[in-house]
Amino acid sequence: xxxxxxxxxxxxxxxxxxxxxxxxxxxxxxxxxxxxxxxxxxxxxxxxxxxxxxxxxxxxxxxxxxxxxxxxxxxxxxxxxxxxxxxxxxxxxxxxxxxxxxxxxxxxxxxxxxxxxxxxxxxxxxxxxxxxxxxxxxxxxxxxxxxxxxxxxxxxxxxxxxxxxxxxxxxxxxxxxxxxxxxxxxxxxxxxxxxxxxxxxxxxxxxxxxxxxxxxxxxxxxxxxxxxxxxxxxxxxxxxxxxxxxxxxxxxxxxxxxxxxxxxxxxxxxxxxxxxxxxxxxxxxxxxxxxxxxxxxxxxxxxxxxxxxxxxxxxxxxxxxxxxxxxxxxxxxxxxxxxxxxxxxxxxxxxxxxxxxxxxxxxxxxxxxxxxxxxxxxxxxxxxxxxxxxxxxxxxxxxxxxxxxxxxxxxxxxxxxxxxxxxxxxxxxxxxxxxxxxxxxxxxxxxxxxxxxxxxxxxxxxxxxxxxxxxxxxxxxxxxxxxxxxxxxxxxxxxxxxxxxxxxxxxxx
Ligand code: MSP
Numbered sequence: 215x216x217x218x219x220x221x222x223x224x225x226x227x228x229x230x231x232x233x234x235x236x237x238x239x240x241x242x243x244x245x246x247x248x249x250x251x252x253x254x255x256x257x258x259x260x261x262x263x264x265x266x267x268x269x270x271x272x273x274x275x276x277x278x279x280x281x282x283x284x285x286x287x288x289x290x291x292x293x294x295x296x297x298x299x300x301x302x303x304x305x306x307x308x309x310x311x312x313x314x315x316x317x318x319x320x321x322x323x324x325x326x327x328x329x330x331x332x333x334x335x336x337x338x339x340x341x342x343x344x345x346x347x348x349x350x351x352x353x354x355x356x357x358x359x360x361x362x363x364x365x366x367x368x369x370x371x372x373x374x375x376x377x378x379x380x381x382x383x384x385x386x387x388x389x390x391x392x393x394x395x396x397x398x399x400x401x402x403x404x405x406x407x408x409x410x411x412x413x414x415x416x417x418x419x420x421x422x423x424x425x426x427x428x429x430x431x432x433x434x435x436x437x438x439x440x441x442x443x444x445x446x447x448x449x450x451x452x453x454x455x456x457x458x459x460x461x462x463x464x465x466x467x468x469x470x471x472x473x474x475x476x477x478x479x480x481x482x483x484x485x486x487x488x489x490x491x492x493x494x495x496x497x498x499x500x501x502x503x504x505x506x507x508x509x510x511x512x513x514x515x516x517x518x519x520x521x522x523x524x525x526x527x528x529x530x531x532x533x534x535x536x537x538x539x540x541x542x543x544x545x546x547x548x549x550x551x552x553x554x555x556x557x558x559x560x561x562x563x564x565x566x567x568x569x570x571x572x573x574x575x576x577x578x579x580x581x582x583x584x585x586x587x588x589x590x591x592x593x594x595x596x597x598x599x600x601x602x603x604x605x606x607x608x609x610x611x612x613x614x615x616x617x618x619x620x621x622x623x624x625x626x627x628x629x630x631x632x633x634x635x636x637x638x639x640x641x642x643x644x645x646x647x648x649x650x651x652x653x654x655x656x657x658x659x660x661x662x663x664x665x666x667x668x669x670x671x672x673x674x675x676x677x678x679x680x681x682x683x684x685x686x687x688x689x690x691x692x693x694x695x696x697x698x699x700x701x702x703x704x705x706x707x708x709x710x711x712x713x714x715x716x717x718x719x720x721x722x723x
Contacts, residue, residue: 219250219257220467224475225264225307225449228288229273230517232295234553235476237525238508241538242547242622243474244301248675249617251302252697258467260453261296262307263289267442268342271428281428285310298526300534300678307453309445317452318430318445321494325379326433330493336376336420343367344478345442347420365478377422377438384489385416391488397501399484400620401548404477404504408484419486447487450499470499472620477504478514503620506550508541523553535677536562536719542676543630547622559722566680569633570669571718573640574684577662578714580645587712589663590656595703599661602639603703605632606668610701629672636665660706663687668700680718687713 223243226236240261247259265285274284285308293306307314325331339348344365353360353369360369392398392409399405422438423429429439448456454468455461475483480502488498507514510521528537540561545551581587595603609628616624640662648655667688674681674695682692688706699705 217255218466218471219247219255220454220470220472221247221250221257221259222450222470222473223261224473224479225262225309225446226292227269228263228265228285228292229269231288231291232525233515234508234510234523234525234528235515236292237295237299237537238541238545239474239476239505240296240299240301241541242505244299244303245538245542245622245675246472246474246617246620247302248678249697252671252674252695253614254696254698256466257302257304258454258463259301259303260305260307260450261292261301261303262305262449262453263292263309264442264446264449265289265308265310266429266439266445267345268423268426268428269345269442271426272342274428282310295525298529298534299538302678305453307449309449311452313455314445314449314452315430317456318440318448319433320457321448321451321490322433322440322444324494325490328493328495330380330383331377331421332380334376334378335374336378337373338371338420339369340372341365341367341369346482349417372425374424375438376420376424377432378418379421379444379490379493381416381419381486381489384492385412387492388412388416388485388489391492391498395500397619398488398498399480400501400503403548404480404484408480411481412485416485443482443486444490447482447490451496469497472501472503473499474503474505477506480504501620503548505548506545508545509550509552511552528553528558532558532562532722535680536566539566539677542622543626547620562719563721565630565633566677566719567721569630569637570673570680570684573633573637573662573669574666574687574715574718577640577659577666578687578712581659581663581712582714584645584649584655585659587714589706589708589710589712590660591708592657592660593653595657595661598639598643599657602635603661603664605635606700607703625672626676629669629676632665632669632672636662636669639665663706663712664703667705671695671697671700683715683718687715689713 221243223239243259247257251257271281274281277284289308296303296306339353341348341362344367348362348369352363354363361367362369389412399408421441421444422432423441424438427439429442430445432438432440450470454464456464473483483502491498510523513519513521515522536558540558544557544561613628643658645655645658670681670684
């Protein structure tokens with residue numbers, strides 16, 4: 215079985231500092247990366263910054279800065295955010311690096327050799343903010359301004375010489391590819407959007423620009439720079455040392471398992487990207503997952519609307535793990551969601567402090583008072599014990615299946631349900647009334663400890679720092695976490711020491 219897992223975030227435009235939307239794509243990707251790692255996969259998790267194009271050039275000019283200096287500064291804030299969010303990324307790629315430039319030039323040359331590129335003239339609408347070309351029927355006029363109907367961003371009329379990629383030629387191959395790979399685009403609703411767009415007919419795609427210079431030059435024609443999306447998408451290959459196809463990273467991790475992206479950039483990933491790759495005779499990625507937006511109020515965050523949510527401010531106020539937990543649990547994955555202090559505080563108080571933190575504290579302190587800080591000996595498990603312990607076994611295969619469809623909601627709901635059941639178990643079993651029945655008391659504590667261990671393992675990809683604090687109870691460290699061990703109901707050994715831990719989450723009053 216293929217035990218390699220390659221996951222990517224979009225590479226972010228360093229046109230302004232990162233906001234909550236960027237943090238969301240990264241946290242979601244980190245969740246899957248960590249989850250697959252504890253399932254024994256060899257994981258490669260990539261993120262980075264997308265630094266070329268007119269949008270960046272203009273942003274740099276508006277600050278009176280040289281584009282590369284401008285990118286150096288803002289790219290660093292994205293790189294720093296990886297640490298702040300506790301991402302487990304293996305690499306951080308910048309499209310201004312030489313390794314990337316080599317890779318893009320190589321892909322371009324392959325497409326030229328395969329006669330997939332020709333020189334002509336582009337005239338049409340272009341949005342610098344989206345770095346996208348739009349057809350007439352995608353444009354509307356609002357207050358005398360031409361904007362894209364879907365993204366709402368301003369478009370400009372462009373007329374210039376341009377290289378084109380023969381996208382129209384790939385229409386039927388793409389449709390066949392979607393049919394043969396029914397889970398290439400997830401969620402399902404987005405897949406349908408893409409398929410109907412392709413069915414309406416594809417036009418050849420302009421893939422170079424002449425009216426500005428900030429980009430990778432077209433090989434053999436310095437007057438043009440390569441279209442920023444062809445440049446950017448190639449990052450997923452460059453990080454694996456493409457064009458060196460014999461490189462271990464490339465051999466092991468291409469095709470990518472999943473590109474996590476926002477729904478705003480689905481067309482580029484689900485149409486252009488596989489078309490470029492099919493044309494170059496490179497296998498397309500296995501999946502593109504287009505998630506929803508984090509809204510500020512009811513609107514998508516954007517600099518121009520001035521409604522940006524800053525992840526750092528929230529982390530400083532509430533801590534990182536509560537933010538990670540909130541985004542993964544409260545935003546239904548695939549759909550839009552929003553974030554408010556009130557909802558975040560509820561989440562901290564009810565799920566994290568009351569359900570999880572409290573379970574850990576009460577079981578450990580009961581154990582300390584009645585048994586001492588060691589794993590108790592057990593009698594036989596009774597029906598109640600077996601039922602709660604076996605929940606993990608019964609749901610195991612389905613849990614894995616749902617994870618592989620990126621069904622975060624299923625995974626989170628399972629955990630919340632188990633937490634609820636664990637607290638109920640401890641209350642219902644009333645070990646404090648079993649002081650004369652030492653064997654039963656020991657068994658209840660053992661079961662509760664086992665459940666804490668299993669739930670903490672499941673929580674690791676969501677709230678890694680807090681989960682590791684809890685797993686310290688059993689001296690389990692990060693490298694020892696093994697997802698499969700949630701199946702084992704006798705993992706803890708009699709007499710092993712139990713470590714006390716500090717309070718995991720403080721309630722917000
Ligand atoms: N540079 C391109 C991506 C190239 S990938 C080869 C780009 N960059 S971006 O910085 O504008 O946005 C990147 C991603 O950030 C979006 O696709 C999305 O995943 C995430 N988000 C940006 N704003 C968002 C929200 N308000 N909500 C959720 N995610 C959003 O597009």
